[in-house]
Amino acid sequence: MINLWMVEVNMQTFDPRARVTFYACLTTAVLLVNDLRVLAGLAMLGGGVLLFARVPWERIKRIWLGVVIFIALITALNLLFRTPLEAAQQALRAVAMASSSLAIVLTFDPAYLGVTFRRMGFPDKFAFALDLTARFVPTLMRDFRITIDAQRARGYELESRDRSLKGILTVGRRFVPLIVPVVVRAVLDAEDRANAMDLRAFGTGPRTWLQTLRLGLPDYVLIAASFALLAGAIAARLVLG
C-alpha cells in the first residue's frame, strides 16, 4: 500500500483501464530496449509491481516454478545457439513480462474485462468476446480434468518411461486423446452458446454495459507514468541501441 496525495492505493484500486495501459506500455518498453541496464530496471519494475499487487505467494509459487523453468530453458538455448548477451536480455525480458502479467491477471476482476476494453474504444462484440473468454477458462479446465479422468479410466497413462527423443515425441502424441475431446467439445458447445446469446438479443443494437468505470487522480498519474515509461524506452532504444 502506498500513499499518493493522501489517497491510499494498491494495485486493485486503480481503474482497470489504467492498469491495462500500464501493462501495455511496460510490455512494449521491454520489447523495445536492448540495453542490459535498462532491461534490468524494467525487470525490477515488473517485480515491484508484483509485490505491490500483494498476491499471496501460495497462489503464485507453482506458476513461478513454471516461469523459472521456462527462463532457464530459453537462457540455455540462447547460450547454446546465440550469445551470452542475448541470453541475459531474454531472461530479463521474461522476468519483467512474467511479473507484470501475473500482477495484472491475478488482480483483475473478470467481470470488468469486457467493459474495460469497451471503454477503451473497442467494439461491443470484441469486448464481450473477452468477457466470454474469461467465462470459458474455468469451463475448459473442468472439461480437461474430466477428459483426463475419462481416458485414465480407459487405462491411459501420460508418462513414458522412455527418456530418449523418441520417448519425448511419443509423449507429445499421447496428448492427442486429451486435447481432441476438449477441443471438439468446445467447438460444439460454441453453437449452443451462440444460440443462447442470439436468443437474448446479443448484437441486435447498441448495448448497455452494467458496470461503470471512473478514472480518478491516481489513475491519471499511472497513465501519465506509463506513457513516460514508454517514451523513455523509445529514447533508450534510439540512444543506446
Add this chain to the structure above:
Amino acid sequence: MAIQISKLSYTYTGRAEPALREVSLTFRPGEVALIVGQSGSGKTTLARCINGLIPHSYKNGTLVGEIRCYEKSTAGLSLAQLARLIGTVMQDPDKQIVATRVFNEIAFGLENLGLSRDDIRARVHEAAEYLHIPHLLDRETHTLSGGELQKVVIAGALAMRPRTLLLDEPLSSLDPPSARDALALFRRLADADMAVVMIEHRVRDALRITPEHGVALHQGAVVFDGDAAGLRAWMRAQRNGRPTPRLPARSVAAQGEPLISFRQVRFAYPGSPQEQLRGVSFDVRAGDVIALMGPNGAGKSTLCKTAIGLLRPSAGRVIVAGEDAARFTVAQIVRKMGYVFQNPAAMLFANTLREELSFGPRNVGMSEDRIVATIARVLETVGLGHLSLDQSPFGLSFGQQKRIALAGVLAMQPDVLILDEPTAGLDDGTAEDLIQRLLTAEHGPQAIVMVTHDLSLAHRFANRVVLVADGQVVADGSPTEILESADTMRRARLDPVVVSADDQSLDG
C-alpha cells in the same frame, strides 16, 4: 392465443427429409403445454422455429407455414423483438451461461436491449426475488450446481419479461429435488398467466404438474394434440405395441466373493472443509445390478472415482478382487473395473471407430488379435454392429456416441462396469434398448453399478438400490424396499416411487 402455428414445415439444408411436416398447434396463456417424442422427432426444431433461431440463425433451410405470437407473425419480428415475447431455456444450462457473475448473467439480455442501468438492476433483483435466488447474485457462475444454474438461466429469461417461456428438456440435467423445484416454478409461472411450452423426455415427472395441453411428435409430424389425460392414454397405447422388457435372470440374486468392497471409505477434496465420503461400506458381487442413487453432491461420483483409483480414500479401504486397490495404479485397476463417464464427448478422440474402440484394450495390454475380435463383439452388444469400423465417431448421433463410449470400456472386459447416468440425454426407447442389451450380453461384465437419478430405471432393472446422502450410505436393499419407502427416500431428500400401471407405461 400466445402462439399459433399453422402448417409449419422445415427442412434443414442438405437434408432430403423435412424435420417438421405441416405442424399446426396452438398454445394459450396460463397453460403448461408438454411436448413429447423420441430423439429426431422434431421437438428441438419446433422450439427453434418458435423462438426465431429458425430462420434468424439457421438461415439456409426451407421454412413453410406461419407462426403467430400474440397475433403478430414472427416472420416480421427481429430476434430482439422475439426475445421480449418468448424466453427460452435450453437443455444444458451450463452452455447458456455467458457471464462470470450471476448478476451479470441475469442482466445480459437487458444489457443487449439497451435498457438503462437502473432499469436493469431493478429487473435483475425482481427476477432473482421471484426465483428465490438473491443469495446467488454475487456468486461466480462456474461455482453453481446444476439446479442453481438452471434457476439463473430462467431468471435471465424472465428478466426480459417474456409472455411465453419455452423449455427444451429443462429436467435433463437435474437431480430429483431440483427437478421438483423447477416443475413447481413452471406451474407457478403458468398460473400467473404465462404460456409455458415444455419439451421433455421425463414424461412421468412432467405430468405431475398437470399440464393443460399435451402434444406428441413423431418424424416431424403431430401425432397427438389434446389434454394431458389424452396424452397419457395415447402413450400407454403406444407402449402396448412394444414388447414388455424382460429382466435378465442374473439380476435377481448376486453371489460369490465380492468383486469390489468399500470398507469405511472416507474422502475429502484438498481444501474442502467437509468430507465428501464419510465411512461408506458395501460390497458388489457377481450378478449385482446396483442403482447408486442420491441427490447431487451426495458423493456418488466421488465414490465411483475411488473405485477405480482416480481418487484415493483418505481413510478406509477399497478392495478390488480381494486386494487393496491402494497397491495398484489406475491403469491396473481398470482391467477389473470399467467406468463409463456420463458425456461421451469427454473421451471420443480418434479418427475411426476401430482406433477409438482399440484404445482401452491396447492400454491394458490386450493382444491385437484379441482386440479385433473383442471390438466386433462389443459393437454388436451396444447395437451398433451395422456401423463400419472405418467410420468417424464424431459423425454419429449423441445416442450412438454414448453407445460407442460404453463399447470402448466394455472392450476392456471389466468384471464390474460403473455407468454414470447411462440414460441421460437418451429418449425412452433408446435408453431401454441400451440397458437391455447390456444386461443380456453373453460376455458382459459380472456386475453393474449405475449412478442414476432415473427412478424408473432403478425400479425396473436393478436388483439392489444403494442410497447415498451427505457422503454416507443411508439405505441398501431391493428396489421395492427402498424406492417405495417414503421414509427411506426422504432421508436422501428424494420422493418415493408411486407405482401405478400408468406410470409404468410412461417411462423408458
